[in-house]
Amino acid sequence: MDTKCEVNNYLMQTYKRTDIVVKKGKGQYLWDEDGKKYTDFFSGISVCNLGHCNPVVNSAIKKQLDCFLHVSNLYYVKPQADLAKELVNRSFGKGAKVFLANSGSEANEGAIKMARKFGKENKTKNNKDRYEIITFKNSFHGRTLATLSATGQEKFHKIITPLVEKFVYAEFNDINSVKKLINEKTVAIMVEPFQCEGGMIPAKKDFLKELRQLCDKHNLLLIFDEVQCGMGRTGKLFAWQYYGVKPDIFTLAKSLANGLPLGAIVANKKLANLFVLGDHGSTFGGNPISCAAGFAVLKLMTPKLLKEVSDKSKYFIKGINELKKKYSSIKEIRNVGLLVGVELDLPAKDIVEFCLNKGLLINGPKEHVLRFLPSFVITKKDIDFTIKILGEAFKCQMLKK
Numbered sequence: 001m002d003t004k005c006e007v008n009n010y011l012m013q014t015y016k017r018t019d020i021v022v023k024k025g026k027g028q029y030l031w032d033e034d035g036k037k038y039t040d041f042f043s044g045i046s047v048c049n050l051g052h053c054n055p056v057v058n059s060a061i062k063k064q065l066d067c068f069l070h071v072s073n074l075y076y077v078k079p080q081a082d083l084a085k086e087l088v089n090r091s092f093g094k095g096a097k098v099f100l101a102n103s104g105s106e107a108n109e110g111a112i113k114m115a116r117k118f119g120k121e122n123k124t125k126n127n128k129d130r131y132e133i134i135t136f137k138n139s140f141h142g143r144t145l146a147t148l149s150a151t152g153q154e155k156f157h158k159i160i161t162p163l164v165e166k167f168v169y170a171e172f173n174d175i176n177s178v179k180k181l182i183n184e185k186t187v188a189i190m191v192e193p194f195q196c197e198g199g200m201i202p203a204k205k206d207f208l209k210e211l212r213q214l215c216d217k218h219n220l221l222l223i224f225d226e227v228q229c230g231m232g233r234t235g236k237l238f239a240w241q242y243y244g245v246k247p248d249i250f251t252l253a254k255s256l257a258n259g260l261p262l263g264a265i266v267a268n269k270k271l272a273n274l275f276v277l278g279d280h281g282s283t284f285g286g287n288p289i290s291c292a293a294g295f296a297v298l299k300l301m302t303p304k305l306l307k308e309v310s311d312k313s314k315y316f317i318k319g320i321n322e323l324k325k326k327y328s329s330i331k332e333i334r335n336v337g338l339l340v341g342v343e344l345d346l347p348a349k350d351i352v353e354f355c356l357n358k359g360l361l362i363n364g365p366k367e368h369v370l371r372f373l374p375s376f377v378i379t380k381k382d383i384d385f386t387i388k389i390l391g392e393a394f395k396c397q398m399l400k401k
Contacts, residue, residue, distance in 0.1 A: 003033070018356060025052030028378045030361065039382055040361045041374040046196070046228045046339075049255040050300055051377040057258045057296045064292035071288070073281065079291035086298045087266055090237055091250070095269030100262070100286030104227030104253030105142030107263035111190070111223050111249050112146050114267065114274055118221055119187035121274075130187040136172040138198035141190065141225055150190060153198070173203060175210040182214065188221035189214070193239040194229040199366040200334050200341020208245040215248070221271070224250040227263075228339075231255040232301050232376060235310035235337040242336065258297050262290040309376050312383065313337045316372070319387035327394040331368075340372040341365075346397055354393040360386055 003021045020038075024031040028051055030038045043049060050057060064079060071077065084098040101107045112133065119130030135141065137152040148156050149164035157163055166185075171177035172195060189211055195201040215222040224247040226239045231252060234242035240250060248271055253263035261284070267274065317335055320342060324330040332343040344351070348364030355362050363371045374382070 018361075020356070027051040027053075028375050028382055036359065038356075038359050038361050039385055041372050041378075041382075041386055042361045042363050043255075043373050043375045044259065045254065045363075046233060046373040047254045048259050049231055049233070049376055050258050050297060051375045052259075054258055054300075054377075056300055057293050060292045060296035061260070061289055064289045067288070069287075069289060070284070072283070073286060077286070077288050077291070079288045079295060080286045083264075083286075083291045083295045083298070086295060087252075087264060090298065091266055092246075092268045095272055097267055097272035099265040099267075099275065099280060100291065101253070101264065101282055102261045102284050102287075102290075103142075103263045104225075104251065105144045105147050105263075106282065106285070107227065107251035107253050107265050108141045108147045108150070108190075108225055109144050110265045110280055111225075111251050112150065113280060114249060114265070114271060115188035115190075115221050115223065117274055117279065118271065119185075122187075122219060124184045126184075128185070130185050132166045132168060132183070132185045132187060134168055134170055134178060134181050134186060134189045136191055136195075137169045138172055138195055138201065139169075139192055139225075140195070140197035141192075142227075172198075172201065173207045175207055175214075178211065178214060182218055182220075186218065186220060188223055190223040190225060192225045192229065193243055194234070194336055194339050196228040196339065196371070197365050199343075199369045200339065200371055202334060202336045202339070203243070205243050205245070208243050212245050212247075221249060222247040226250050227253045228373075229336075231297070232306055232309055233337050233339050233373075235306055235313065237301050237306065239336075256297065257290045257293040260290040260293045261287070262294050264294075305376060309337050312374075312376075312378060312380075313340070315380060316340065316374075316383050316386075319383060320390070323387065323391055323394060326391070327398060329394055329397060338372075338374055338376070342370040342372075344368045344370065350397060351390070351393045354396060355389050358389045358392065360389045 021033040022030055023033045030040050087098050088096045116131050135150045135152050139152040141147040141150040146164045150167045152169040168181050193203050224240050229239045236242040249267050256262045320333050329344050329346050334341040348370050352364050365371045
């Protein structure tokens with residue numbers, strides 16, 4: 001029985017899989033079981049930001065693999081300390097602390113939990129708990145009950161009702177809609193600096209600055225979900241550094257270990273000791289091999305590499321803008337660094353399928369939106385190839401009309 005049949009027969013069918021069986025990956029390329037080569041402009045949903053089988057990351061994994069895989073969080077583990085120290089030093093600085101998890105959902109769940117505890121220790125004027133969290137319509141924060149409840153998309157709520165209570169949804173990039181939702185029980189505002197699953201929509205800088213001001217005024221926590229948009233995607237190591245707005249907590253996952261399961265909650269000095277013994281935990285959170293990979297990833301995130309992200313982004317956007325002049329199907333181009341979304345007046349799936357057949361992997365998170373999340377090791381040649389295939393795709397669709 002072939003792989004596709006086995007997957008369909010033995011795995012729950014919760015994913016709409018692309019019709020290829022991946023056999024090998026290296027750098028910005030993948031190969032299927034038939035030997036066909038694909039240029040990967042999706043990177044496992046912004047996971048393999050440093051390319052598939054990055055030699056430096058793989059070397060760190062192999063070195064730790066020869067030491068031990070797991071010893072429980074009841075012992076001290078150096079790879080955890082190395083990673084946490086690097087995250088703190090390159091973000092909030094001295095006094096901040098990290099909680100290590102396995103995924104973005106777990107990291108966001110932990111951040112929500114921190115906010116609720118903060119609300120118990122910083123009560124209303126009537127000495128009641130604060131627990132209400134403002135999130136945003138069109139957002140996506142994870143697949144657990146709490147993070148799906150925090151997600152501002154009704155289509156994800158249908159199978160989990162009743163929702164975890166006390167999440168309210170404001171309009172993204174609309175500060176007045178946020179102000180209307182703040183009351184004495186509000187404890188935090190949780191936001192993605194770039195809404196990826198929501199259709200590749202960037203936050204406005206002034207909007208995030210105003211959120212910071214609101215949080216300072218009302219003693220609220222500002223939480224940035226950087227699970228997909230962090231770790232260099234914007235051209236800065238963290239998205240909040242790109243926007244120049246410092247949150248109280250930010251979460252990471254996906255590309256943090258370049259393919260291994262790892263998530264992180266990074267809390268500022270004010271909140272660093274909010275969690276105490278027994279408040280939170282995770283059996284596999286901060287797995288030593290994942291942490292070794294994460295530390296290697298951070299060491300590779302040099303100013304030179306981050307500048308290359310910005311430079312490659314400009315070159316890619318220039319190419320897409322040239323396509324926009326030729327093809328009216330392209331309505332809008334949205335990007336920050338190598339977070340690139342293209343809104344269309346035709347179904348994105350048609351373009352995605354055409355590109356797949358031509359050896360280019362992209363994605364459509366919304367019906368009329370293309371998503372590009374290439375690894376940072378792409379070359380101008382890869383970008384030129386992508387623009388060429390996209391041009392052929394749009395020309396083909398135009399001829400069908």
